[in-house]
Amino acid sequence: MYVAVKGGERAIDNAHAWLAEERRGDTAIAELSVPQIREQLALAVNRVMAEGSLYDADLAALAIKQARGDLIEAVFLIRAYRTTLPRFGASTPVETGKMACDRRISATFKDLPGGQVLGPTFDYTHRLLDFALAAEGIAPPDAPMAEAEPGDMPHVTDFLAREDLIQPEAQDDTTPRDLTREPLDFPTDRPLRLQALTRGDEGFVLSMAYSTQRGYGRNHPFVGEMRVGTVPVEMEIPELGFAIELGEVTLTECETVNQFTGSKTEPPQFTRGYGLVFGHSERKAISMALVDRAMRWKELSEDNSGAPAQDEEFVLSHSDNVQATGFLEHIKLPHYVDFQSELELIRRLRREADAATTQQAAE
Amino acid sequence: MSDYNFAYLDEQTKRMIRRAILKGVAVPGYQVPFASREMPMPYGWGTGGVQVSAACLTPEDVFKVIDQGADDTTNAVSIRKFFEKTAQVSVTEHTKDATVIQTRHRIPEVRLTEDQILVYQVPIPEPLRFLEPRETETRKMHALEDYGLMHVKLYEDIARHGEIATAYAYPVKVEDRYVMDPSPIPKFDNPKLESAALQLFGAGREQRIYAVPPYTKVVSLDFDDYPFDPSKADYPCALCGATESYLDEVIVDDSGGRMFVCSDTDFCAGRQEAAA
Numbered sequence: 001m002y003v004a005v006k007g008g009e010r011a012i013d014n015a016h017a018w019l020a021e022e023r024r025g026d027t028a029i030a031e032l033s034v035p036q037i038r039e040q041l042a043l044a045v046n047r048v049m050a051e052g053s054l055y056d057a058d059l060a061a062l063a064i065k066q067a068r069g070d071l072i073e074a075v076f077l078i079r080a081y082r083t084t085l086p087r088f089g090a091s092t093p094v095e096t097g098k099m100a101c102d103r104r105i106s107a108t109f110k111d112l113p114g115g116q117v118l119g120p121t122f123d124y125t126h127r128l129l130d131f132a133l134a135a136e137g138i139a140p141p142d143a144p145m146a147e148a149e150p151g152d153m154p155h156v157t158d159f160l161a162r163e164d165l166i167q168p169e170a171q172d173d174t175t176p177r178d179l180t181r182e183p184l185d186f187p188t189d190r191p192l193r194l195q196a197l198t199r200g201d202e203g204f205v206l207s208m209a210y211s212t213q214r215g216y217g218r219n220h221p222f223v224g225e226m227r228v229g230t231v232p233v234e235m236e237i238p239e240l241g242f243a244i245e246l247g248e249v250t251l252t253e254c255e256t257v258n259q260f261t262g263s264k265t266e267p268p269q270f271t272r273g274y275g276l277v278f279g280h281s282e283r284k285a286i287s288m289a290l291v292d293r294a295m296r297w298k299e300l301s302e303d304n305s306g307a308p309a310q311d312e313e314f315v316l317s318h319s320d321n322v323q324a325t326g327f328l329e330h331i332k333l334p335h336y337v338d339f340q341s342e343l344e345l346i347r348r349l350r351r352e353a354d355a356a357t358t359q360q361a362a363e
Numbered sequence: 364m365s366d367y368n369f370a371y372l373d374e375q376t377k378r379m380i381r382r383a384i385l386k387g388v389a390v391p392g393y394q395v396p397f398a399s400r401e402m403p404m405p406y407g408w409g410t411g412g413v414q415v416s417a418a419c420l421t422p423e424d425v426f427k428v429i430d431q432g433a434d435d436t437t438n439a440v441s442i443r444k445f446f447e448k449t450a451q452v453s454v455t456e457h458t459k460d461a462t463v464i465q466t467r468h469r470i471p472e473v474r475l476t477e478d479q480i481l482v483y484q485v486p487i488p489e490p491l492r493f494l495e496p497r498e499t500e501t502r503k504m505h506a507l508e509d510y511g512l513m514h515v516k517l518y519e520d521i522a523r524h525g526e527i528a529t530a531y532a533y534p535v536k537v538e539d540r541y542v543m544d545p546s547p548i549p550k551f552d553n554p555k556l557e558s559a560a561l562q563l564f565g566a567g568r569e570q571r572i573y574a575v576p577p578y579t580k581v582v583s584l585d586f587d588d589y590p591f592d593p594s595k596a597d598y599p600c601a602l603c604g605a606t607e608s609y610l611d612e613v614i615v616d617d618s619g620g621r622m623f624v625c626s627d628t629d630f631c632a633g634r635q636e637a638a639a
Contacts, residue, residue: 333438
C-alpha cells in the first residue's frame with residue numbers, strides 16, 4: 001500500500017539530531033574549541049572570512065566548527081549571518097602602502113627598498129608529512145626575531161610608474177557600486193569585478209587564472225609584488241569630522257606586471273592585474289590578479305580570444321560558491337512534478353514513434 | 364529568535380524588495396532585478412520565494428507552503444518552520460484558509476481568490492536562458508520583444524517530435540508583451556496562471572522578481588495548428604478518485620506496479636474527508 005510522504009517534519013528533526021551527533025564525532029576525543037580552530041586552522045579561517053565577506057576570525061572559526069570543516073558550508077553560514085547585520089557606513093580606503101608586512105616578495109626585482117621578506121610561507125618547505133606533529137604537546141622552537149625595517153614598504157609598481165613603464169590606474173573618487181547591495185548588472189566595471197573576485201570561490205578563481213597561464217587568454221604575468229600584513233581600518237565619523245581607527249585587518253595584496261605590446265597610438269607599457277583578499281590568502285590573491293588582468297582586455301584594446309577568463313559575464317556569474325553550491329545541490333530536492341510531466345511526455349513520444357515504425361513496417 | 368527582525372529581513376531590505384514587487388506588478392511579466400540577500404537556506408532552495416514572502420507577510424497573515432503540491436515535503440516543512448520561527452505567523456495546510464501561499468513547482472488545484480498571494484520559487488527566471496545563455500543578450504531580446512528564437516525552438520520540437528516537447532516551465536506570454544517563465548510548474552497548471560490572486564515570482568540566486576497581477580492575460584505559447592495542450596496522466600487519483608487534478612506517479616513494487624495520486628495533498632485530503 002502506498003504510504004504518503006508524511007512525517008517530513010519529524011524526519012528533519014531527527015536528521016538534525018543525527019547531524020549534531022556526527023559533527024561532534026567520538027565523545028571520547030576532546031572537543032575542538034573555537035579558539036583552537038581560529039589559531040591552528042588560521043588559513044581555513046582566512047578563506048571563510050574572504051569568501052564570506054565578513055572579517056571576524058571568531059565567527060569564521062565557529063562556522064568551520066559548525067560546518068564540520070566543510071569550508072563552503074562555513075562560508076554560507078557567514079554570508080547568511082552577514083545578511084542580518086546592519087550597515088553603519090563605509091571605511092575610508094585602506095592604505096596598503098602603509099601595511100605592516102609579515103611577508104613581501106617581488107618576483108621582478110632581486111632586491112628593492114623594503115627588501116624581500118619571506119615571512120611565514122610554505123613555499124620552500126619540503127612537503128613531507130611531519131610525523132612529529134602527530135605527537136601532541138611539542139611546542140615549535142621560537143622563530144628568530146629581528147627589528148622591523150623602519151618606514152613604509154613602497155609598492156614595486158611605483159618604481160615602474162616613476163619611469164612611466166607601467167600604465168597608471170584610472171583615478172576615480174566616485175563610490176563604487178556595491179555587489180552586495182545592488183543586483184549584478186552587465187557590463188560591469190573593474191571595482192565590481194574585483195569585489196566579485198575577492199569573494200569568489202578560491203578553486204574557481206584559481207582554475208580561471210590557471211587557464212590564462214595555459215593559453216586561454218594569456219596575459220604574461222609577473223608577480224611584481226605580493227605582500228601580506230595588517231593595515232588599520234579607519235572610518236569617518238560625521239559627528240567628529242575626522243576619521244578614527246576601528247581596528248586592523250590582515251590582507252594579502254598581489255600586483256602583477258603584465259606585458260602589453262602597445263598599439264598604434266600608445267608605446268609599449270606594462271599593465272597590471274590586482275588582487276586583494278582578506279587574511280593570508282596568497283593563492284587567491286595571485287589568482288585574482290591574473291583573472292582581473294584577463295578581464296581588462298576591452299579597456300586595454302586587446303583581442304577577445306574567446307577565453308572563459310576574459311568573459312566577465314561567465315566569470316562573475318559562476319564565481320560565487322554559495323550560489324553555485326546552492327543551485328547545484330538543489331537538484332536533491334523533490335522534482336516529482338516536473339519529472340512526472342517529462343515521464344508522460346516521453347512515454348507519449350515513444351508511443352507515437354513506435355506507432356510510426358509499425359505503420360512503416362506494414363506498408 | 365528575537366535577535367532577528369520580523370520575517371528575518373531588516374526593514375530596509377524588505378522595502379527594497381517591495382519596490383521590486385511593485386515594479387513587477389506595474390510591468391507584468393517583466394523581470395525586475397533586485398539585490399537578493401543571502402538567506403539562511405541555500406540558493407536554489409527557495410531563497411527568492413522566501414524573500415518575497417518575507418516582504419509580503421504581516422503578523423495577521425496565514426501562511427501555507429507547498430513543494431510539489433504537498434505541504435509535508437521536507438523543504439516545504441523547512442520554509443514553513445522558518446517563518447513560524449522568524450515571523451510567528453499562523454500557518455495552515457488548507458489552501459482556502461491561507462492568505463500567502465509559497466509554492467514550488469505547483470499551483471493549487473482550488474481556484475485562488477483576490478485575498479490571496481501566491482509566491483513562486485523560481486530557479487531560472489529567464490525563459491530564453493537555454494536558447495541564449497547570456498543575460499546581456501536575453502535582456503535585449505525582451506526589450507525588443509524579439510521572441511523569434513523561442514518560436515523557432517517550439518517549431519523545431521514539432522518538426523522533430525510531432526508536438527511541443529516542453530512538459531514543465533512551459534513559456535507563456537503575459538498581457539501580449541513579455542514572454543515569461545512560469546517556474547517549473549507542469550504545463551497542466553498553466554491555465555491557472557490567469558487568476559484572481561496576485562502571483563509573485565522570486566528568483567533569489569538570479570536576483571529577479573516578477574509578477575502576474577490578478578486577472579492578467581496569460582497565454583501559453585503555441586501555434587494555431589498545434590494548440591497548447593495541458594496534459595496530465597490519464598487516470599483518476601487512487602486515493603480520492605479525482606479526475607481533474609494533477610497526479611504524481613508512485614511506484615508501489617518492483618514489478619512495474621504503480622499508482623497515481625493527487626500531487627495537491629490538501630485538495631486530495633479534502634476530497635477524501637468529504638467522501639468519508
